[in-house]
Amino acid sequence: MKKIGKLSVVSVLCAFVFVSVLLLTAAVPASATSSATSSATYPTLQYDAQRTGNVGGAAPETASLLWQSGEKTAGCVQAGPVVSDGRVFFTTWWSGGMGVEGNASDALYCLDEETGEEVWNNTAVFGASTAAVAAAEGKLFVGTHRGNFTCVDTASGEILWSRRVEENPSWYGVGSSPLVFDGTVFVLTFSDGTLHAFSFEGAELWNFSTGEEIFKYASPSAYEDKIFFAGNSTAAAGQHGRHALYCLNLSTHEEEWNFTTDTEVRGTPTIWSEGGEGGLVFFTTKYVFGKEYGIYALNATTGEEVWYKKHKSSWASPAVSNGRLYIGGSSVDTTFYCYDARDGTLIWENEEMGGAVDSSPVVADGKVYFGESKVNGTVYCLDAENGSVLWNYTLYIPPGFGGGFNSASPPAVADGTLFVGVDNVGVLAFRDPLHPDPLFWEGEVTLTENATTTVTAHDSGASYEINQTTALGALAAAAAAGGFNYTVSDKWYASWGSLLVDSIAGKWNDPVTWDGWLYWVNYPDDPMPGVGPNKYEVEDGDLVTFYYGGMSATPENTPMLLRIRVRVAGASVVQWNSVTKDDATNFSVEVGVEESEEVEFRVSSDSGAGTAYEWSWSVNGEEKKKSEGESTNLSFIFEEYGIYNVSVVGVGVGEAENETVSATWNVSIWLVVGEE
Template identity: 35%
Template sequence: MRKVVLISLTLIMLTAAASATTFHGDVQRTGNFTASGEIIPHLAWKTQLTGLVGASPVYHNGNIYVTNWFGWGDWQPGLYSLNATTGSVEWRNASISGASSVAVFGNLLVVGDITGMLYYVDAASGDIVKAVKLESSPSWWGIASSPLVYNGSVYVTTFSNGTLWKIDSDGNVVWRYTTGGEIGPYTSPSAFKGLVFFAGNESGNGLLVAVNESGVEQWKFPVDGKITNSPSTDGQRVYVATETKLYAVNLDGTEAWSVAFSGTMSTAAVAYGNVYIGSDGKLYCFNASDGTKKWETAVNGKIDSSPAVAGGVVYFATNTPEGTLYAVDALSGEVLWYYRLSPPSGSYYNIMSSPFIAENKLFIGADSGYVYCFETSGSFEFNVTLIPGKFEVLVNGNSYEVNRTTALGALYESENHTVNGAKVWFDVSLDDSWYSQYGFFIKTIMGLGTDQIDGNWIYWSVWNETGQISVGADRYNLNQKETVYYCYGDGSSLNSCLILLKINAEVKPAGISSLELSNGNRGGNITAWVNVTSASTDWYVVVVSGVGEQGEAIAGISTFRLNAGEELRVPVLIYIPQLADQGTYSLYAGVYRFSEYPANLIHLYGPASCEVS
């Protein structure tokens, strides 16, 4: 435990920041950040803090500052300082924990705590400089509001009585404005042109309140229910959500527009004339001027995370057991990639934390107890198994068939992969402008396409071990074991790639693309239909086998001949013994060369389920 250092805050601060480094990026809570390129699902580092990391990490001067709280089993509470480049822990103050995101105030950190204290902490050492008790009824949350540093003062809300506090640079209370009723524990104030905006509650009636820097009320705007998030403003309107509506309020306190909406903790980001905000299972984009919905994107769960916008991409996460970080195109809402956490059985890796982008990196916490750092460049390596056959792609409204055993087939097989205990998916789009002569060109991967950086053109090129491939990826057939590379760079060499996808492909001589099962009765049969494709002419064996819920085993076998490139729907009869257990059976299909059966299995597919009665 670190001791409280009783010295003047004014002396320890070298400068009072004109605008704080804070939750959602700035004092207006716009969610706008800067990055030289798109953040990709390449993990630079992850650091385990233990507990739940619900606060948003905040970057300042080469470090990340973040708190954790309420963990599973043995956990280490604290306010942490991490090296932003390596993720190493610089210091930990075990006296502070919670879900409040840090605000940087010169050389100090200002942060709330689950006990209801507001702390001023030395950013270099982690020592507590001042502690102020503000929340008299902390309950589970204490001060989960994220402090705002504005014009040399600190503003923060306490939830139990709907109070906005102004604290000076020495940690002294200057004034407070109390609305009296309970507000959302996570809602935080924002500011613009001398006005401070915050959520209030008068006699059970929700309010958006604007006061000046002297604490004098400028206006109150009534809302339907309780405000669930933090006010954000683009300098023309203030945006807040309740459980039933999304509001845009003019700076004079009049309504600009409102729409029916299921609000969460997700604070709106405002960029490109749009409002981006999360809800129950969808991210929405509204026109900031009139509230017209431009698009909505469905995701894998509730969004409490507040979107971060940089370089035409919106980043956010889902508060669901398989917490997922998403990147979507800001104009279309198209998902560019996601990074989905995979908790062990009985655990929940929800993500309440919001992304923070700095130094071309994205930082975010999760209920896994980790802080994650993603970057704009890096190398990926995938091991894929390809089976003969074709799949369909749709390009510019045209449908095409692509061989699975091509370089393009290897890329599509890599779209879904598991890395560092997470499920990662990325989008691929194609250009068919020169299809008849060369095949497909790669238009984008993860949303990244042809661009000019520092006067140099960068684009996706495809390589093998000897050099750049001179045909489209769909025209390049892979050998039995071959490595192909997708390079995002200037095309001069693999060493010049900003992003490199290395795909180690193994091409099977035959493969199974589907397995269908009928149900069956004891003493009868189950019919299995197995789709098999061959790359070479030969005799093959298919075996379909598996077990029931009680461990009863059943199996069937078929022998057949296939020509090179031929696909066949093979029937397999599976006898069910008269005394077999009833219930659900899970079956797999395997294909062998006849000459190598049963020693060498070529490909295994499944499971599929059927019922025995």
């Protein structure tokens, strides 16, 4: 009997928060050990001190999910992760803030880079900002929701020191992502527009205050001997202050210049220099109707305006790579833009986003990565050259869930892997699979009769209960055994009752060429199935092959395939315990399974013409059948599950009446009948 399409609601761990605040928390860290080691790092917001978001090395070409962090991390995760020495660090806050039940905890988390397993967490450090790592010193610096600036040991998660810097943390805490530069750690406080400079040991070396409130998540950046940050100069009584971008000399700690703006300086300044000569500072300002707002490019040395573009900015900072500036828009302009960094000329734009891009982009390996802030949160990968969507990964909200999967986290790229935070989920890690051989997985799985498996359609979020003993059930079991991912689509389910496999191990169906995932059971002996894999019932011993290609493809000419040998629990499995015979006697024993309960045994001899045998069959020591002849068989129904000893004794009888031949058979078979 086939079970198809039982819809259920996906359980979700945490609620969505519409404000993109990012926090930390940790008291006594829970300890673990990390198995991963890594030389590549992503140590801070937008990768480097200039906040370019420009990363060298490989980056994912497909939406192949390597891992997703556990349910404890399912709070708001809008601070970007950082990566160092094989570990991923990030903060969560407002876990369960909308009353969704679960085990999520506000904390600073450390995960194994390769597996996503927790190494430690610290619930006294819950968070507002993206951390910064001083890898050589083994220290992690982070702003917290309570207004503290904290240093944590990267190996253990223990707090090394903590300093109160934000006297009015309000809802936001210290949202500034720290900057480690030239042996000093810098962080901004929003309530008074102050830049603080700390030693690695926690001493405040100096500070520079502009006096008035600034954007809550503004962070500093540095280039050569200068540091750049958002400020707001103190105003006369009854007047507003002046928003500005400030540049200080790091040697003298004195102001070199400031550039005033009509509206609040957003995000974090990004600095770019071409060929090591000069430099441009890019930043955005808040969209306010009737005022000047947009993207500014300033000379890093003089502070003079080089170019300006109107732009309805989000919270994100731009990324710059190969002379191009990449930036997304706000909720009133959801377009993603690419400009010439030299003069602001528009190179391309992509209008496919449906929400604000509050996620500061990262550029790596010719691709641009960022998240989208809307209920069905989406992670995007665009071609950096022309802006086309190479892939996207969407988390769909199940019916009745009041939250969402907002993705405002600035992503990180390290060791060929993309890491990005998603509210109410945690951190997702994407990495391309390696398939030098078309056969990327082969193995055996055991499926249980009359049991079901739940699969979720990635395009709709609907869940379906299918028989384990189907081709799709075999794929689900193989994915669990092999550690690879797969996705299904239900776009044909309403019409045909079939689920479509549209990706395996990061290899997606191609909507242009129509190449995609096909399956075949017992190729080439049996014909290709004509139903969806959720409707095809497999049997014990079947070989299920999933392979990629067009309609003319076969498992022999595919670029990628997997083979799954099916075992069905409940079918009889024969194991040999002992077989004894006279050395002069030849014999064979065949065991055939007709049904899960009935087994037929056959024994035959070729020890010589005219030789007959008297056979005696027993099951668990109880005689069941006697017969004569050169061969014999026993059909026996096993009415209960258990272990049985089936034995047969054969005595040879010569041509003369009652003449006994010396050959004696004693065959003992242990039969294991599967458990329910």
